[in-house]
Amino acid sequence: MPYFDSASSAPLHPVARQALQAALDEGWADPARLYREGRRARLLLDAAREAAADAVGCRPDELFFTSSGTRAVHAGLAGAMAGRRRTGRHVAVSAVEHSSVLHAAEGFDVTEVPVDRTGAVSPGDFGAALRPDTALAALQSANHEVGTVQPVAEVAGVCRAAGVPLLVDAAQSLAWGRVEGDWSLLTGSAHKWGGPAGVGLLVVRKGVRYASQDPADERESGRAPGFENIPAIVAAAASLRAVREEAAGESARLRALVDRIRARVPELVPDVEVVGDPVRRLPHLVTFSCLYVDGETVLHELDRAGFSVSSGSSCTSATLAPSHVLRAMGVLSEGNVRVSLPPGTAEGDVDRFLEVLPGVVAGVRTHLDAPVSPGPYAGTGADAGTLVVDALGKRCPIPVIELAKVIGDVPVGGTVTVLSDDEAARLDIPAWCEMRGQEYAGEHHVEGGTGYVVRRVD
Amino acid sequence: MPYFDSASSAPLHPVARQALQAALDEGWADPARLYREGRRARLLLDAAREAAADAVGCRPDELFFTSSGTRAVHAGLAGAMAGRRRTGRHVAVSAVEHSSVLHAAEGFDVTEVPVDRTGAVSPGDFGAALRPDTALAALQSANHEVGTVQPVAEVAGVCRAAGVPLLVDAAQSLAWGRVEGDWSLLTGSAHKWGGPAGVGLLVVRKGVRYASQDPADERESGRAPGFENIPAIVAAAASLRAVREEAAGESARLRALVDRIRARVPELVPDVEVVGDPVRRLPHLVTFSCLYVDGETVLHELDRAGFSVSSGSSCTSATLAPSHVLRAMGVLSEGNVRVSLPPGTAEGDVDRFLEVLPGVVAGVRTHLDAPVSPGPYAGTGADAGTLVVDALGKRCPIPVIELAKVIGDVPVGGTVTVLSDDEAARLDIPAWCEMRGQEYAGEHHVEGGTGYVVRRVD
Numbered sequence: 022m023p024y025f026d027s028a029s030s031a032p033l034h035p036v037a038r039q040a041l042q043a044a045l046d047e048g049w050a051d052p053a054r055l056y057r058e059g060r061r062a063r064l065l066l067d068a069a070r071e072a073a074a075d076a077v078g079c080r081p082d083e084l085f086f087t088s089s090g091t092r093a094v095h096a097g098l099a100g101a102m103a104g105r106r107r108t109g110r111h112v113a114v115s116a117v118e119h120s121s122v123l124h125a126a127e128g129f130d131v132t133e134v135p136v137d138r139t140g141a142v143s144p145g146d147f148g149a150a151l152r153p154d155t156a157l158a159a160l161q162s163a164n165h166e167v168g169t170v171q172p173v174a175e176v177a178g179v180c181r182a183a184g185v186p187l188l189v190d191a192a193q194s195l196a197w198g199r200v201e202g203d204w205s206l207l208t209g210s211a212h213k214w215g216g217p218a219g220v221g222l223l224v225v226r227k228g229v230r231y232a233s234q235d236p237a238d239e240r241e242s243g244r245a246p247g248f249e250n251i252p253a254i255v256a257a258a259a260s261l262r263a264v265r266e267e268a269a270g271e272s273a274r275l276r277a278l279v280d281r282i283r284a285r286v287p288e289l290v291p292d293v294e295v296v297g298d299p300v301r302r303l304p305h306l307v308t309f310s311c312l313y314v315d316g317e318t319v320l321h322e323l324d325r326a327g328f329s330v331s332s333g334s335s336c337t338s339a340t341l342a343p344s345h346v347l348r349a350m351g352v353l354s355e356g357n358v359r360v361s362l363p364p365g366t367a368e369g370d371v372d373r374f375l376e377v378l379p380g381v382v383a384g385v386r387t388h389l390d391a392p393v394s395p396g397p398y399a400g401t402g403a404d405a406g407t408l409v410v411d412a413l414g415k416r417c418p419i420p421v422i423e424l425a426k427v428i429g430d431v432p433v434g435g436t437v438t439v440l441s442d443d444e445a446a447r448l449d450i451p452a453w454c455e456m457r458g459q460e461y462a463g464e465h466h467v468e469g470g471t472g473y474v475v476r477r478v479d
Numbered sequence: 480m481p482y483f484d485s486a487s488s489a490p491l492h493p494v495a496r497q498a499l500q501a502a503l504d505e506g507w508a509d510p511a512r513l514y515r516e517g518r519r520a521r522l523l524l525d526a527a528r529e530a531a532a533d534a535v536g537c538r539p540d541e542l543f544f545t546s547s548g549t550r551a552v553h554a555g556l557a558g559a560m561a562g563r564r565r566t567g568r569h570v571a572v573s574a575v576e577h578s579s580v581l582h583a584a585e586g587f588d589v590t591e592v593p594v595d596r597t598g599a600v601s602p603g604d605f606g607a608a609l610r611p612d613t614a615l616a617a618l619q620s621a622n623h624e625v626g627t628v629q630p631v632a633e634v635a636g637v638c639r640a641a642g643v644p645l646l647v648d649a650a651q652s653l654a655w656g657r658v659e660g661d662w663s664l665l666t667g668s669a670h671k672w673g674g675p676a677g678v679g680l681l682v683v684r685k686g687v688r689y690a691s692q693d694p695a696d697e698r699e700s701g702r703a704p705g706f707e708n709i710p711a712i713v714a715a716a717a718s719l720r721a722v723r724e725e726a727a728g729e730s731a732r733l734r735a736l737v738d739r740i741r742a743r744v745p746e747l748v749p750d751v752e753v754v755g756d757p758v759r760r761l762p763h764l765v766t767f768s769c770l771y772v773d774g775e776t777v778l779h780e781l782d783r784a785g786f787s788v789s790s791g792s793s794c795t796s797a798t799l800a801p802s803h804v805l806r807a808m809g810v811l812s813e814g815n816v817r818v819s820l821p822p823g824t825a826e827g828d829v830d831r832f833l834e835v836l837p838g839v840v841a842g843v844r845t846h847l848d849a850p851v852s853p854g855p856y857a858g859t860g861a862d863a864g865t866l867v868v869d870a871l872g873k874r875c876p877i878p879v880i881e882l883a884k885v886i887g888d889v890p891v892g893g894t895v896t897v898l899s900d901d902e903a904a905r906l907d908i909p910a911w912c913e914m915r916g917q918e919y920a921g922e923h924h925v926e927g928g929t930g931y932v933v934r935r936v937d
Contacts, residue, residue, distance in 0.1 A: 022515070024508075024514075024516055026508075026509075026512065026514070026516075029508070029509040029512060030507060030508050030509050030706065031507075032507055033503050033507055038503060041503075045491055045496060045499075045675070049488055049489075049490055049491055049670070049675075049676070050482075050484075050487070050488050050787075051484075051487040051488050054484065054487060054787070054789065055775070055778055055779065055782065056482075056484070056778065056781075056782040056786075056787035056788070057480070057782060057787065058482055058484075058787055059787075088546030088547060088550065088677060088705060088708075089546060089704075089705030089706050089708075090705070090706070091696060091704050091705035091706065092546065092704065092705050095693065095694050095704060120695075120696075121694070121696070121704070124694035124695040124696060125694045127694060127695065210706070212507070212706060217503070217507075217708075217710065217711075218507070218706055218707065218708040218709065218710065218711070219546065219677040219708035219711055221705075235553065236553050236579070236582035236583045236585060237582040237585065238549060238578075238579070238582060246547075246549050246550065246553060246579075247546060247547030247548070247549035247550050247679075248488065248547050248548070248549065248668070248670060248676055249676065250546075250547075250675070250676040250677035250711075251676065252675065252676065253675075253676070253677055253708075253711070317513070320513055320514065321513065323514075324513065324514040324515060328514075329508075329512070329514035329515065329516055329517075330514070331512065
């Protein structure tokens with residue numbers, strides 16, 4: 022039963038399990054106490070901090086253990102903004118940051134730096150977003166949904182030149198190596214690298230202005246309130262060291278498997294868009310979107326076939342909004358599938374996934390009565406140059422399916438207007454046009470929704 | 480090597496260890512995911528919530544798992560204050576709350592409700608502290624330093640009548656039973672009841688106005704951001720159920736052992752004050768203070784003798800300030816020792832502690848050249864009715880030792896003025912007077928410190 026969602030949470034590394042066991046016996050006491058149980062706990066905590074700092078590439082006294090990666094981001098962003106409140110309340114973030122960064126930035130004056138179609142920011146765009154009142158910039162080391170690696174070192178240089186500290190959310194990449202460049206703050210999450218849940222990292226470089234926004238607390242130098250979770254911290258540090266030792270070999274191996282998926286999926290499945298940078302990317306993660314399918318059904322069918330994957334489709338989210346990452350990239354969100362391979366993934370499991378996927382997608386398309394690829398290019402003889410498709414009240418992927426079915430009914434140069442009140446249509450109809458070589462001619466307000474206009478070119 | 484500091488952190492309960500092991504295999508995935516690993520994690524989380532809610536006495540949808548008891552207090556107090564911000568910014572708390580409550584209340588308009596010499600608030604005093612702009616009241620279920628049980632049900636009634644929600648920090652008592660009364664919010668900490676570190680409880684009763692002050696997050700209904708630590712949550716819930724099943728028997732057994740300590744310590748060690756309510760108290764916790772000794776040295780010597788205990792003396796704290804709990808109670812802080820027995824404590828270990836303690840205290844007193852009990856009552860023939868002792872620059876317990884040495888040198892009716900710049904003297908000199916039947920006649924400012932005036936009565 023292959024689990025291909027390590028970007029959400031990785032199974033516990035065997036080394037983490039061993040370390041946790043040992044530390045449950047040795048590290049349960051309060052490390053602030055002077056008696057032997059307290060001293061033992063303190064020794065374990067200090068050793069874990071040394072190990073984690075070595076893996077991150079910082080001083081031990083710059084690294085604080087938090088209760089999760091999310092908490093590290095929330096505390097780190099709030100503390101850095103407060104430390105520079107005299108400068109201003111502006112924060113520049115990439116448009117594809119993890120939701121924890123975007124939520125932590127709410128209430129401040131936020132500029133979202135755009136990304137290109139691969140999901141990467143450009144250092145120039147980032148620099149242009151910095152202002153005299155910019156207190157902080159934030160950029161992930163690599164994107165959690167599409168795997169694109171960001172130009173952190175270059176952006177850190179741009180920020181340094183502007184006197185703005187850079188916070189790097191390194192949750193997705195710490196397993197693979199240090200984050201290069203002259204960043205100021207860094208966050209991480211142990212359960213992404215095979216450590217247990219309940220441990221995050223917050224690194225604040227010496228000299229960075231920082232004012233914790235949590236109530237006073239003597240633990241972790243006042244930067245992470247609450248009793249230290251030493252057994253989990255010990256396990257987190259041990260597993261980070263272990264995955265780093267395996268990183269070079271495992272990275273090359275998984276990179277080849279992901280390359281196979283990137284190459285084979287578009288060959289095996291019609292009307293698919295593989296997204297994210299093909300080269301500057303995390304080794305273990307690949308994302309693709311399938312036209313005319315509903316992401317939740319695909320996930321369900323893949324689960325039935327034994328594969329656990331994730332999706333950024335609106336169809337699978339509680340909010341009915343498509344992933345902000347895919348939206349910022351301007352790529353298709355419908356039928357979106359993210360595959361993230363845990364260390365040790367067997368080649369045969371990837372091959373079996375490639376065997377199963379085409380049938381799953383085809384089955385969902387048949388069920389939804391999707392147009393048969395290569396689509397309605399042969400369509401002729403529409404009565405008029407204009408068609409209106411009423412898809413109000415219908416959810417992703419139906420509006421796109423309806424569009425694809427009728428595009429052949431208008432002549433080249435004619436238009437189809439799709440009426441939809443589904444948030445995903447705003448992203449997926451232009452993305453469909455891009456994929457199918459048709460022209461997206463804009464949107465306008467209609468009663469109860471939006472009209473999306475597509476001009477037939479091909 | 481007996482560990483007598485379960486009020487700081489209890490060793491992991493065997494049931495917690497088993498549950499944790501099992502849940503590491505079954506509960507590491509993201510419970511928001513639809514695939515089998517996610518569904519399994521969700522089932523575990525739901526079951527743990529049911530079990531914890533049953534132990535607390537609330538609905539499962541009123542209970543949220545946080546990353547620590549401290550976080551539960553910080554989030555709960557902030558959320559409850561924000562939920563009633565239209566009412567005002569006043570919060571009434573007992574003067575002996577845990578530091579996490581007092582720190583969370585900083586920045587609001589705080590009234591500290593006084594306690595009596597046993598450490599208990601009176602419902603009348605609590606009611607008198609409530610005002611039209613009181614947004615929240617907070618009262619612990621039992622005190623963490625002296626074990627006194629607070630009249631929570633009565634105070635909850637007073638608060639309910641005034642329309643003010645009551646937050647109960649139940650960290651010290653949840654192992655022993657539910658908190659009775661009509662409280663509105665409740666917090667707890669798993670590592671105090673034999674669960675793992677990294678799990679706290681926040682209960683918010685339906686109908687209580689609450690506005691989370693954390694950044695938006697979909698986990699735990701938005702009340703505890705960060706990836707759920709399911710293995711630890713499962714272990715926490717299992718151990719809470721386990722300690723509750725053992726609570727009746729273990730409570731009676733430990734209560735008898737603590738009664739033995741309460742009775743024997745003053746017989747075995749001269750000049751000792753046992754503090755806290757002798758009856759309305761936690762079953763496993765007792766605190767006493769020893770005149771003329773330095774708490775850190777006593778802890779160190781007890782540790783050498785194999786006993787791990789805690790202290791609220793200023794001598795052992797980084798801030799050089801005595802425990803705010805002992806100060807609020809008006810009892811002696813010097814030579815303070817807290818004994819909190821974990822479940823399963825052997826009777827023989829308690830007896831051995833009582834054998835060892837007198838020698839340890841006597842040794843420290845000899846080293847400090849403390850006055851030999853029963854003290855200088857026989858003193859006569861002072862030249863004048865007034866003596867001044869300069870103890871400036873000397874730390875606890877030296878100022879009290881100097882006082883005790885010379886009190887016999889003034890006639891009855893005469894005074895000794897102790898000059899001291901040690902924060903503990905403000906508490907310990909009046910406490911010494913109370914213990915020794917002398918009259919504390921007040922303090923006045925002197926250059927470089929304070930003059931504490933003691934009138935010889937006996």
